[in-house]
Amino acid sequence: MMDWTDRHCRYFHRLLAPHARLYTEMVTAPAVLHGDRARLLGFDASEHPVALQLGGSVPAELAEAARIGQDHGYDEINLNVGCPSDRVQSGRFGACLMREPALVADCYAAMQAAVRVPVTIKCRIGVDEQDAEEDLRHFVRTVHAAGCTVLVVHARKAWLQGLSPKENRDIPPLDYGRVYRLKREFPQLQIHINGGVSTVADVTAHLAEVDGVMLGRTAYHEPYRLAEIEAALWGTPLPERDAVVAAMQPYVMRYLAAGGRLQHISRHLLGLYQGLPGGRAWRRSLSENAHRTDAGFEVVEAALAARRRGELAHAA
Numbered sequence: 304m305m306d307w308t309d310r311h312c313r314y315f316h317r318l319l320a321p322h323a324r325l326y327t328e329m330v331t332a333p334a335v336l337h338g339d340r341a342r343l344l345g346f347d348a349s350e351h352p353v354a355l356q357l358g359g360s361v362p363a364e365l366a367e368a369a370r371i372g373q374d375h376g377y378d379e380i381n382l383n384v385g386c387p388s389d390r391v392q393s394g395r396f397g398a399c400l401m402r403e404p405a406l407v408a409d410c411y412a413a414m415q416a417a418v419r420v421p422v423t424i425k426c427r428i429g430v431d432e433q434d435a436e437e438d439l440r441h442f443v444r445t446v447h448a449a450g451c452t453v454l455v456v457h458a459r460k461a462w463l464q465g466l467s468p469k470e471n472r473d474i475p476p477l478d479y480g481r482v483y484r485l486k487r488e489f490p491q492l493q494i495h496i497n498g499g500v501s502t503v504a505d506v507t508a509h510l511a512e513v514d515g516v517m518l519g520r521t522a523y524h525e526p527y528r529l530a531e532i533e534a535a536l537w538g539t540p541l542p543e544r545d546a547v548v549a550a551m552q553p554y555v556m557r558y559l560a561a562g563g564r565l566q567h568i569s570r571h572l573l574g575l576y577q578g579l580p581g582g583r584a585w586r587r588s589l590s591e592n593a594h595r596t597d598a599g600f601e602v603v604e605a606a607l608a609a610r611r612r613g614e615l616a617h618a619a
């Protein structure tokens with residue numbers, strides 16, 4: 304998720320969910336071609352399996368960016384056809400491409416021809432006035448004819464004319480039924496559902512209908528949900544939250560030693576104790592102290608201690 308997730312977040316999420324497939328935030332193809340690749344594409348080996356999400360609409364650029372992504376070790380390349388941001392529309396990336404299935408199919412074909420790893424597509428169920436069920440079927444049929452066999456579908460349309468990017472993640476209603484029907488109409492495709500999924504019960508209900516489930520905001524705001532879902536699906540024992548924090552220490556120390564700032568990592572940990580006694584004390588202590596330029600892991604330890612005090616106060 305652009306401006307939210309990054310490699311540090313994925314490292315943390317991997318500790319919580321060893322079997323999840325992790326996705327990068329969208330990186331535009333021109334950025335991959337001309338930007339600082341170490342910064343944009345670098346990741347830790349523990350993040351596997353990890354998909355690189357690309358944005359763009361020029362087949363040759365996307366193909367080259369996909370090849371570079373594969374060379375960096377990504378396990379999957381995903382094409383973003385769902386992002387509604389203005390920034391993205393002006394460059395003809397993201398959700399506006401749902402209006403141009405033939406162009407998306409060309410992009411897909413060029414990308415898949417350039418790499419051995421799977422290329423997948425993330426899309427919406429519709430965009431603006433083009434949101435009839437047949438429009439979505441036509442889109443899927445067109446990209447499937449180009450070879451695409453895996454789609455992640457955000458189960459709400461995007462209103463590009465009139466709604467802000469943020470509103471476009473909440474206001475158009477979720478329509479899971481449309482995604483379920485898509486799976487029934489294209490049983491040969493892998494259809495993964497996204498949008499508003501937050502609990503184990505949500506995930507298991509969706510998995511009765513589709514092949515996979517993608518979590519966005521809940522994974523970020525309440526990351527321990529990832530561990531709960533991992534436990535439910537794979538039987539992995541639930542980790543202690545404090546043990547997950549301890550497991551971050553060597554990673555944090557390496558990053559700090561290389562000149563990084565604690566805050567870049569700790570901001571992803573703020574929601575770890577969400578809903579638990581002391582969770583607010585943890586969040587406050589970490590956010591008030593981690594921004595200091597000299598902040599080290601002791602700031603995390605102090606936040607753990609603040610959380611325990613908060614928990615004791617709650618129990619008293």
Ligand SMILES: Cc1cc2nc3c(=O)[nH]c(=O)nc-3n(C[C@H](O)[C@H](O)[C@H](O)COP(=O)(O)O)c2cc1C
Nearest residue numbers: 304305307328329457472497498499500518519520
């Ligand atoms: C801050 C933010 C940034 C996002 N950036 C991306 C992105 O880079 N690529 C993408 O496919 N979706 C992006 N999304 C959309 C989410 O991946 C997801 O499709 C959407 O939030 C609905 O799922 P959720 O209800 O589980 O969050 C972003 C969402 C948010 C809130």
